[in-house]
Amino acid sequence: MTVEQIGSEGKDQFPIGMRVLAVDDDPTCLLLLGTLLRRCQYHVTTTSQAKTALKMLRENKNKFDLVISDVHMPDMDGFKLLEHVGLEMDLPVIMLSANGDTKLVMKGITHGACDYLLKPVRIEELQNIWQHVVRRKKKDRCNSGSKDKPHPDSGEAAGIGNVDNNGKLNKKRKDQNEDEDDERDENGHDNEDPSAQKKPRVVWSVELHRKFVAAVNQLGIDKAVPKKILELMNVEKLTRENVASHLQKFRLYLKRISCVANQQANMAAALGTADSAYLRMGSLNGLGNFHTLAGSDQLHNAAFRSFPPSGVLGRLNTPAGLGIRGLPSPGTIQLGHVQNSGNPTNDLSKLQSFVPGNHNTNILQGMPMSLELDRLQHNKSVGHIGELPTTDSTTVFPGSGNLVDARITGFSNNPLLGVTSNSLMLEGSSQQATSHTSVSAIGFQNGNALSDFTSIAPASNQLQDSKAGSQGQASPINCNAGQIIRSAPQEWNAPRKDAPYQSHASINSSIPINSAMIQLGQCLDRNNSIFHRTTDLDSVGPLNFVDPLSIKHGEGDNSIMEPSVIEKEGYLMFQPRPHGSHVPDNIGSLEDLASAMMKQEGGCNGYSLRTSI
Amino acid sequence: MERNPMRRQLAIMRQSLFDQGHVDEQFVQLEELQDDANPNFVEEVVTLYYRDSARIILNIEQALERKPFDFRKLDAYMHQFKGSSSSIGAKKVKAESTLFREYCKSGNGEGCMRSFQQLKKEYATLRKKLGAYFQLARQAGPVETASRPK
Numbered sequence: 001m002t003v004e005q006i007g008s009e010g011k012d013q014f015p016i017g018m019r020v021l022a023v024d025d026d027p028t029c030l031l032l033l034g035t036l037l038r039r040c041q042y043h044v045t046t047t048s049q050a051k052t053a054l055k056m057l058r059e060n061k062n063k064f065d066l067v068i069s070d071v072h073m074p075d076m077d078g079f080k081l082l083e084h085v086g087l088e089m090d091l092p093v094i095m096l097s098a099n100g101d102t103k104l105v106m107k108g109i110t111h112g113a114c115d116y117l118l119k120p121v122r123i124e125e126l127q128n129i130w131q132h133v134v135r136r137k138k139k140d141r142c143n144s145g146s147k148d149k150p151h152p153d154s155g156e157a158a159g160i161g162n163v164d165n166n167g168k169l170n171k172k173r174k175d176q177n178e179d180e181d182d183e184r185d186e187n188g189h190d191n192e193d194p195s196a197q198k199k200p201r202v203v204w205s206v207e208l209h210r211k212f213v214a215a216v217n218q219l220g221i222d223k224a225v226p227k228k229i230l231e232l233m234n235v236e237k238l239t240r241e242n243v244a245s246h247l248q249k250f251r252l253y254l255k256r257i258s259c260v261a262n263q264q265a266n267m268a269a270a271l272g273t274a275d276s277a278y279l280r281m282g283s284l285n286g287l288g289n290f291h292t293l294a295g296s297d298q299l300h301n302a303a304f305r306s307f308p309p310s311g312v313l314g315r316l317n318t319p320a321g322l323g324i325r326g327l328p329s330p331g332t333i334q335l336g337h338v339q340n341s342g343n344p345t346n347d348l349s350k351l352q353s354f355v356p357g358n359h360n361t362n363i364l365q366g367m368p369m370s371l372e373l374d375r376l377q378h379n380k381s382v383g384h385i386g387e388l389p390t391t392d393s394t395t396v397f398p399g400s401g402n403l404v405d406a407r408i409t410g411f412s413n414n415p416l417l418g419v420t421s422n423s424l425m426l427e428g429s430s431q432q433a434t435s436h437t438s439v440s441a442i443g444f445q446n447g448n449a450l451s452d453f454t455s456i457a458p459a460s461n462q463l464q465d466s467k468a469g470s471q472g473q474a475s476p477i478n479c480n481a482g483q484i485i486r487s488a489p490q491e492w493n494a495p496r497k498d499a500p501y502q503s504h505a506s507i508n509s510s511i512p513i514n515s516a517m518i519q520l521g522q523c524l525d526r527n528n529s530i531f532h533r534t535t536d537l538d539s540v541g542p543l544n545f546v547d548p549l550s551i552k553h554g555e556g557d558n559s560i561m562e563p564s565v566i567e568k569e570g571y572l573m574f575q576p577r578p579h580g581s582h583v584p585d586n587i588g589s590l591e592d593l594a595s596a597m598m599k600q601e602g603g604c605n606g607y608s609l610r611t612s613i
Numbered sequence: 614m615e616r617n618p619m620r621r622q623l624a625i626m627r628q629s630l631f632d633q634g635h636v637d638e639q640f641v642q643l644e645e646l647q648d649d650a651n652p653n654f655v656e657e658v659v660t661l662y663y664r665d666s667a668r669i670i671l672n673i674e675q676a677l678e679r680k681p682f683d684f685r686k687l688d689a690y691m692h693q694f695k696g697s698s699s700s701i702g703a704k705k706v707k708a709e710s711t712l713f714r715e716y717c718k719s720g721n722g723e724g725c726m727r728s729f730q731q732l733k734k735e736y737a738t739l740r741k742k743l744g745a746y747f748q749l750a751r752q753a754g755p756v757e758t759a760s761r762p763k
Contacts, residue, residue, distance in 0.1 A: 119641070
């Protein structure tokens with residue numbers, strides 16, 4: 001065997017001397033395989049342990065051209081090994097198994113195997129495996145040459161939606177990498193593309209990956225293209241190919257994790273984004289997956305959807321209805337926008353965005369929430385709520401936005417979350433939410449998160465109180481939301497003009513949030529009305545509860561808060577308690593709400609709600 | 614000592630292995646891998662097989678003693694066993710393993726037990742025959758790669 005020829009220029013001798021790593025726990029099969037491979041004049045290394053194989057590969061990626069591995073192994077699943085090799089080394093991997101079930105073969109392909117052989121393997125089959133190595137190199141070369149690697153990009157894009165493509169993409173990536181490796185040794189000149197040239201393999205450290213994820217989140221998993229990600233990440237010496245390759249793997253990973261996460265993510269994304277941020281969040285949805293927002297996919301969509309079409313939304317938009325004086329109609333629009341994204345999370349974020357700038361709008365902000373709530377009902381993921389207008393003005397919301405996010409995650413139980421956002425002011429910053437707490441998310445797990453509010457109340461200037469987030473209905477989203485939110489710049493903090501106000505708001509929100517959350521979800525329909533109400537403090541009429549709330553609201557910092565704010569709260573709380581959870585049912589009684597909330601909050605008492613009621 | 618009669622006998626023995634369905638085409642593959650550098654390759658592989666598969670057989674036996682049957686585990690063992698058996702071309706053994714797995718999949722404990730008994734029989738028979746074959750082969754000296762039975 002011309003071992004020497006391997007690696008470098010063994011091209012002419014290739015496939016002779018191709019370096020193969022064979023892994024199989026069955027000694028009989030391994031001996032046979034090794035012998036067969038040697039007969040094909042490859043350079044063979046055998047091991048019966050997958051872990052050993054990985055170790056060898058990690059020690060020196062360039063030591064091997066191809067890996068052949070059994071599927072069923074005691075120490076590590078063959079597919080896992082396949083994934084590792086694909087992710088870390090990008091070498092072609094051939095799966096081997098006595099089981100030729102279509103499902104298994106498919107699994108192999110989706111995990112990135114470039115071939116799947118059945119045992120007992122014949123020498124004829126092995127004589128051709130070198131083609132996989134060549135194919136990869138060729139792709140790399142072609143890609144490199146063109147500077148623009150269409151494959152990876154397209155592959156990635158395709159990969160997103162298509163598992164098979166991913167598999168292929170992996171191959172391509174592997175090819176590319178291999179090619180790069182080759183290039184390193186041989187001619188780097190072929191490709192002007194720097195990526196094609198020998199480049200030290202990029203190690204995706206935690207930091208780097210975090211940046212990557214943030215960038216993807218920002219762009220939205222569906223829209224994240226390597227080039228943009230690269231720009232966003234702004235890391236030196238990172239090439240588009242690196243990013244592309246990593247993105248592909250990332251997508252594969254995403255696909256594998258549950259789709260619930262997606263839903264959650266969506267929510268988070270939706271919630272988190274403030275203004276534009278929100279919008280982005282929507283796109284991030286993909287990211288949400290990671291975070292696993294509470295998945296109220298439905299909520300998002302529902303909520304969002306409702307906006308534009310529903311009268312509710314209309315209400316919001318209408319200044320009158322909104323009561324939000326400043327309500328950013330654009331914000332609302334955005335909401336609608338969000339919906340399109342289809343990801344609940346997206347929507348949420350959008351919601352948040354709309355608020356920007358409404359001071360009075362607090363109510364408004366709340367309003368959208370209510371709208372959302374309606375929708376949210378379906379979705380637990382209230383997440384939307386976070387959206388609440390970030391308007392800095394009084395509306396504490398901006399902060400709420402965050403909360404919302406948090407909540408969204410938590411929502412799963414309570415659609416209310418959306419509602420709370422109003423009070424929470426979550427809107428603005430998803431980040432805030434995160435910071436705050438995820439309050440929502442955390443707190444609320446069951447919607448009762450109100451308790452979280454309490455925390456808010458005390459202080460808060462910050463509506464941000466993510467505490468309100470406690471409304472967070474329970475969801476882990478908090479974390480996620482937080483993440484997403486992070487991306488969304490939250491004005492939430494900034495706006496607070498009045499600190500007191502803010503806190504006030506927060507408090508209010510917190511309380512209502514819980515109840516609201518709960519109720520919101522339930523009452524979604526009601527929300528509309530409520531929502532409507534909140535905007536107009538004056539007009540509060542229909543919702544009984546609303547009124548009281550709004551009024552009282554002020555108690556805390558109320559002073560600062562504008563009536564609109566109050567309204568919000570009242571409104572939030574009132575969301576008809578669909579669940580009947582803590583908050584007294586329907587709105588009818590603010591008091592109930594307040595008490596319900598209070599209970600939950602525990603500390604909320606301080607909230608004016610109660611008093612106000 | 615005349616090799617011819619021995620060789621002839623060896624050839625006959627070999628042929629009967631195929632004719633009786635104990636081994637299949639894969640066995641020929643093993644033979645083809647045998648060369649000057651690897652003069653006893655086939656015997657080596659078969660020996661390794663019997664050594665390693667004995668362990669699996671034992672596992673299966675133990676698993677069959679525990680009731681109720683853990684079909685998933687039984688199937689996993691058998692899958693492994695089948696893989697190695699097919700690698701050496703043990704045709705009847707492989708067929709019986711497939712049957713065993715079918716029974717596992719359908720949760721047929723009785724079928725599993727019956728099939729396993731049959732499998733052990735075939736397994737033992739093959740071992741005996743191959744043992745005799747290799748012994749003769751060693752005595753007969755290097756065996757040229759005989760023409761395929763087909």
